[in-house]
Amino acid sequence: MAQQIRATIERYVTAVGSGDTDDILALYAPEATVEDPVGTPIRTTREQLREFYDVLTGLERHAELHEDAVRIADRHAAFRFTLVTTVAGQRFTVSPIDVMEFDADGRILTMRAFWGSEDLRAEPI
Amino acid sequence: MAQQIRATIERYVTAVGSGDTDDILALYAPEATVEDPVGTPIRTTREQLREFYDVLTGLERHAELHEDAVRIADRHAAFRFTLVTTVAGQRFTVSPIDVMEFDADGRILTMRAFWGSEDLRAEPI
Structure with missing residues (x-):
């Protein structure tokens, strides 16, 4: 199970960094929910x-998993990754800790992203 | 609020690394729960x-917060720290990602520790 969860996490970060929306959604269970960032309304459909x-x-971007910060416990995981997006001549870097629960097939049931405005860095290119 | 939560996290890791049980429990709200590791029965009393x-x-130990892996969102936080304990001539190192929810006073309401047996390293001293 841990191996299956790790594979989903790696695929997720790859898809977030360079895939399309369908690639990302394919990793989610049909009943999945997303809370990003934590404390904002939960997306349920x-x-x-x-x-x-x-x-x-829709953005120019790339993402990288921090291999030393992946923790899997039962059907749950927490991991850190860094996402860099380029918008209107600015480079935005955010490095959330995502917490996920998985179903028996290793698909994402819930995603909660921990980050605050102080974790978002903007710099001109 | 984020500042108060950060202070609680720092006090928590300090107390886990070198305080006594009362120092740690003082950071928890009276109704707090602990799930460590995630997937095991939740401690509620x-x-x-x-x-x-x-x-x-009761163990010889020290702990360190990974300052680059603290994320605060609303009344929630995720952070990584490393705990080293020494037992019977072995040094055990574990570096969980803890997820906490806080009350309005910055006290811990829930703690969930993400780590698995593959994250626990043992080595002779």
């Missing part, structure tokens, strides 16, 4: 998840 | 929390 990731996949 | 931390505070 497929349409809301698609809308959320469409914003991201 | 003060007695269960005390019993859990008594095992730790």
Whole structure:
């Protein structure tokens, strides 16, 4: 199970960094929910998840998993990754800690992203 | 609020590394729960929390917060720290990602520790 979860996490970060919305959504269970960042309204429908990731996949970007910060416990995991996006001549870097729960097939059931505005860095290119 | 939460996290890691059980429990709200590691039964009473931390505070140990891996979102936080304990001539190192929810006073309401057996390293001293 831990191996399956690790594979999903790696695929997730790859898809977030260079895939399209369908690549990302394929990793989610049909009933999945997304809370990003934690404390904001939870997205509960497929349409809301698609809308959320469409914003991201429309941008120039790349993402990297911090291999030393992946922790898997039972059907749950926490991991840190860094996402760099380029928008209007600015480079935005954010490095959230994502917490996920998985179903028996290793698909994501819940995603909660821990980051605050103080974790978002903007710099001119 | 983020500043208060950060202070609680720093006090927590300090107390886990060198304080006594009372120092640790003082950071928890009265109704607090602990799930460590995630997937094991949740400790819900003060007695269960005390019993859990008594095992730790009875050991030779130190702990360190990874300053680059602290993420605060609303009344929630995720952070990575490393705990080194010495037992019977062996040094055990574990570096969990802890996820906490806080009350309005910055006290810990829930603690969930993400780590698996593959994250525990043992070496002779």
